[in-house]
Amino acid sequence: MKAWIIGDSFGVPNITSKWYDKANSEFYQGLLPGNDIVKGNEWTKQVAESLGYEYSIATNFSSRGCSNESILHKIDWLLDNMFNSEDILIIIPTTSNRFMYKDLKHIKQFKFDNIEEIHMPTAGGVNTHIPVIDEYNTLHRDHNYEEYKMISTFDKLLSHLKLHKIKYLFCPGMWTCKQDQDSNFLEGYTPTNIDLTFPAYDIGLEADKDYAENLLKRKINAEEKWIYDHFAVADLYTNHMTHIGNNTYAEAVIEWFNDK
Amino acid sequence: MRAWVVGDSFGTPCLTTDIWAEGNTNYYNDILPDDSVVQGTEWTKQVAESLGYDYNALFNLSHPGCSNDYILHNIDWILNNDSFDKEVDMIMIIPTNSSRFMYRSEQRGINKNIFKFMDNKTPHLSTAGSHITGDSTIDEYQALYRDHEFEYYKAISMYDKLLAFLSLYDIDYMFCPGFWVGNQVATIAGYKPQFIDIEFPAYEIGFGADIEHYKKQHDQFFYIRQGIEDHEKVYYDYPISDLYSNHFTQIGNNAYANAVIDYIKSKS
Numbered sequence: 347m348k349a350w351i352i353g354d355s356f357g358v359p360n361i362t363s364k365w366y367d368k369a370n371s372e373f374y375q376g377l378l379p380g381n382d383i384v385k386g387n388e389w390t391k392q393v394a395e396s397l398g399y400e401y402s403i404a405t406n407f408s409s410r411g412c413s414n415e416s417i418l419h420k421i422d423w424l425l426d427n428m429f430n431s432e433d434i435l436i437i438i439p440t441t442s443n444r445f446m447y448k449d450l451k452h453i454k455q456f457k458f459d460n461i462e463e464i465h466m467p468t469a470g471g472v473n474t475h476i477p478v479i480d481e482y483n484t485l486h487r488d489h490n491y492e493e494y495k496m497i498s499t500f501d502k503l504l505s506h507l508k509l510h511k512i513k514y515l516f517c518p519g520m521w522t523c524k525q526d527q528d529s530n531f532l533e534g535y536t537p538t539n540i541d542l543t544f545p546a547y548d549i550g551l552e553a554d555k556d557y558a559e560n561l562l563k564r565k566i567n568a569e570e571k572w573i574y575d576h577f578a579v580a581d582l583y584t585n586h587m588t589h590i591g592n593n594t595y596a597e598a599v600i601e602w603f604n605d606k
Numbered sequence: 607m608r609a610w611v612v613g614d615s616f617g618t619p620c621l622t623t624d625i626w627a628e629g630n631t632n633y634y635n636d637i638l639p640d641d642s643v644v645q646g647t648e649w650t651k652q653v654a655e656s657l658g659y660d661y662n663a664l665f666n667l668s669h670p671g672c673s674n675d676y677i678l679h680n681i682d683w684i685l686n687n688d689s690f691d692k693e694v695d696m697i698m699i700i701p702t703n704s705s706r707f708m709y710r711s712e713q714r715g716i717n718k719n720i721f722k723f724m725d726n727k728t729p730h731l732s733t734a735g736s737h738i739t740g741d742s743t744i745d746e747y748q749a750l751y752r753d754h755e756f757e758y759y760k761a762i763s764m765y766d767k768l769l770a771f772l773s774l775y776d777i778d779y780m781f782c783p784g785f786w787v788g789n790q791v792a793t794i795a796g797y798k799p800q801f802i803d804i805e806f807p808a809y810e811i812g813f814g815a816d817i818e819h820y821k822k823q824h825d826q827f828f829y830i831r832q833g834i835e836d837h838e839k840v841y842y843d844y845p846i847s848d849l850y851s852n853h854f855t856q857i858g859n860n861a862y863a864n865a866v867i868d869y870i871k872s873k874s
Contacts, residue, residue: 488719
């Protein structure tokens with residue numbers, strides 16, 4: 347009974363990121379936890395094990411900065427290949443603004459069976475400095491429409507899993523985070539399988555902010571907020587949370603699961 | 607028992623197009639049938655009625671030149687519409703070329719170019735992918751930066767999941783990938799869709815029937831196949847398929863409908 351994890355950075359095994367050392371020494375007074383504490387503490391592992399599934403890094407196919415296209419491709423591949431009927435699929439969708447485009451300097455052919463590396467770079471979450479891609483993303487994509495398409499696509503995927511009696515846990519923690527924009531454009535559309543009461547990542551991120559303030563023994567005040575944002579705890583760990591954030595978020599997900 | 611039809615131009619009700627009169631007079635010796643003959647002969651209608659469903663052009667949401675995004679949105683719209691009776695109605699789905707995609711060609715405005723799920727009939731964005739848009743960013747993005755094999759895989763996978771959804775909820779459907787089997791026969795090595803059958807009849811059956819029928823009445827018609835005379839270009843600029851909204855005359859529609867009905871019988 348294995349747990350297969352497919353998602354974006356929030357799904358990856360947790361270690362410190364490349365910005366950790368600088369931020370920890372310059373802003374957090376060397377108080378933030380290192381790999382000896384956070385490694386192996388990811389919420390995905392905690393949730394999978396609490397449900398009775400084996401978790402291993404080898405069955406975690408999550409990838410930082412990836413798009414939903416990449417996540418859906420990996421799911422298709424997994425279902426056609428290594429997934430067994432007693433296993434569970436933990437799906438962690440990402441933001442709908444990401445999309446893949448050809449790298450003209452290193453064009454790689456799409457091969458369904460090649461999931462080791464994503465065959466194209468991803469735009470939407472970062473500026474690519476390729477004028478056509480950045481302009482297309484900024485001016486020509488309808489981000490509300492992309493959001494609707496993403497929800498609809500995952501909703502159909504979940505039907506596919508249900509139909510084939512494949513156990514899954516769908517974790518749209520990114521989608522349920524606090525957002526400024528309204529979602530009136532979705533009025534009239536009711537997804538059938540997606541539960542938007544799933545715990546938001548804000549739960550883990552807020553727990554970490556409180557944790558950081560406790561370590562510093564003071565509130566991070568408004569004047570230094572830009573520094574905090576720049577050196578946000580979320581950027582210092584691969585899955586965006588310390589062990590505190592991961593523990594808190596895992597508990598929220600397990601509680602949600604038990605409620606359901 | 608109503609048939610709801612959603613697809614690209616091949617799914618639309620059959621009428622002559624805006625270039626029919628010119629094409630018919632200048633290049634086909636006025637032998638081609640007009641609206642009085644072709645209207646109401648669309649293969650979708652014939653197939654739906656042969657399966658026992660009521661067909662009405664009002665419930666045909668197909669749109670010429672649209673993308674699969676548009677088609678999938680309209681299917682969701684139907685499924686979320688109280689007029690759709692999930693117990694007895696049927697959705698006929700006609701996917702299109704995966705190269706097409708939608709893009710914003712103009713700035714958002716008040717009630718303009720804004721996506722609202724309930725506004726389904728008119729695409730709120732422009733569609734690119736099968737013609738030059740004249741917008742250099744869009745055309746360059748389409749030509750250089752899109753991976754068309756990946757787009758094709760994504761389209762197949764998305765429709766396969768949609769069909770799983772319809773199967774799970776016992777919603778009757780008919781999936782008609784006539785475009786894919788005609789033009790994109792390539793299968794995706796390693797990927798096995800669960801519900802999509804690429805043995806579905808190709809549109810070439812209807813095209814072939816039209817050409818065979820009308821070339822008997824037009825002594826220069828064979829040039830479309832031989833393509834060696836200077837004036838054969840007219841048949842490429844004004845092929846019969848461009849003179850009718852769903853690309854067939856009544857002859858092509860009848861032939862294609864029969865092929866689809868035979869296919870259904872062979873599968874049942």
